[in-house]
Amino acid sequence: MRDSIFLSSIRAFFVALFSVAGITFGFFPILILIGLFSDTTSSTPTATFTPEIVANAEGKRKVLSGSAPVILKLNIDGVIGIAPLDSDTMRSQLVESREDQLKDNRVKAILLHINSPGGTVVDADGIYRALKAYKEQYKVPVYAYIDGLCASGGMYIAMSADKIYASDASIIGSIGVLSPSFLNFSQLMDKIGIQALTLTAGKGKDELNPLRPWKPGEQDNIQSIIDYYYQQFVDIVVQNRPEVIKEKLINDYGAKIFNPIQAKEIGFINAAGYSLNMTIKDLLKEIGIEDDF
Numbered sequence: 001m002r003d004s005i006f007l008s009s010i011r012a013f014f015v016a017l018f019s020v021a022g023i024t025f026g027f028f029p030i031l032i033l034i035g036l037f038s039d040t041t042s043s044t045p046t047a048t049f050t051p052e053i054v055a056n057a058e059g060k061r062k063v064l065s066g067s068a069p070v071i072l073k074l075n076i077d078g079v080i081g082i083a084p085l086d087s088d089t090m091r092s093q094l095v096e097s098r099e100d101q102l103k104d105n106r107v108k109a110i111l112l113h114i115n116s117p118g119g120t121v122v123d124a125d126g127i128y129r130a131l132k133a134y135k136e137q138y139k140v141p142v143y144a145y146i147d148g149l150c151a152s153g154g155m156y157i158a159m160s161a162d163k164i165y166a167s168d169a170s171i172i173g174s175i176g177v178l179s180p181s182f183l184n185f186s187q188l189m190d191k192i193g194i195q196a197l198t199l200t201a202g203k204g205k206d207e208l209n210p211l212r213p214w215k216p217g218e219q220d221n222i223q224s225i226i227d228y229y230y231q232q233f234v235d236i237v238v239q240n241r242p243e244v245i246k247e248k249l250i251n252d253y254g255a256k257i258f259n260p261i262q263a264k265e266i267g268f269i270n271a272a273g274y275s276l277n278m279t280i281k282d283l284l285k286e287i288g289i290e291d292d293f
Helices: 002-025 087-096 121-138 153-158 186-192 220-240 246-253 260-266 276-286
Strands: 070-080 107-120 142-151 163-166 171-173
Touching (some): 070 121, 070 153, 070 276, 087 121, 107 121, 107 153, 107 276, 121 142, 121 153, 121 220, 153 220, 163 260, 163 276, 171 260, 220 246
Parallel strands (some): 070 107, 142 163, 142 171
16 A cells, blocks of 8 residues: 555656756756866856956065066865856956056966866866966966866866975876766656657657667667767867876876876876965966065
């Protein structure tokens, strides 16, 4: 009797669920991510960014003249793909770094302050390419400082940097690509007596439909996309970090994470055990500013 009441309740729940959701499952969304799955929507930002004076290499905030050289500090903090850490916002910030208070080529270098678990492929790639294009166009160095976590999409963005520094407590790596999990409810539906009809047009439009048993090889198309993004990720790491051996990256390091000492040995970063101020001082030397005003 109890089993009968339980099954009736489950059956009623699924009838209500699939009567609402049945239409949308035919268009099951596929969101390919680097490292972390997040449900986000993209929008083009319209806000104007106001530069903020942050502490210099001595830990002091100083108001300088309107012609003083500037290091542009960009925070890569949080999940990539969720505003304000998305490619549209980053591109806008880079454009505005040549305007208004920062016009006349005041920006002499970029410092990426990274603490991110990763995010979407599209946004990580978009930010990476925007930084590479900016560096090439304006001939400015890009340094990265990892202060916590730099994994997956965070590593993707860090590859735009000429040098990468990390604090003692940082975790670095996870070169890999992850899709969301695909669930299949067909056996449960059979058990409680629910059927579903999905109407589609176009070969493969119904792939990985969770309301019916999956066919052998049905995941191949999505897997090929994941493989493509992974190969692109590996190539970007190897191109920008010449000490990283491609075969070892694929066969040994994989999507593992490492402490800063290990990451330096592998070639992921240039220096371990650095503070933010130490990184800024090295960047000042790179651009030929010996004192910090």
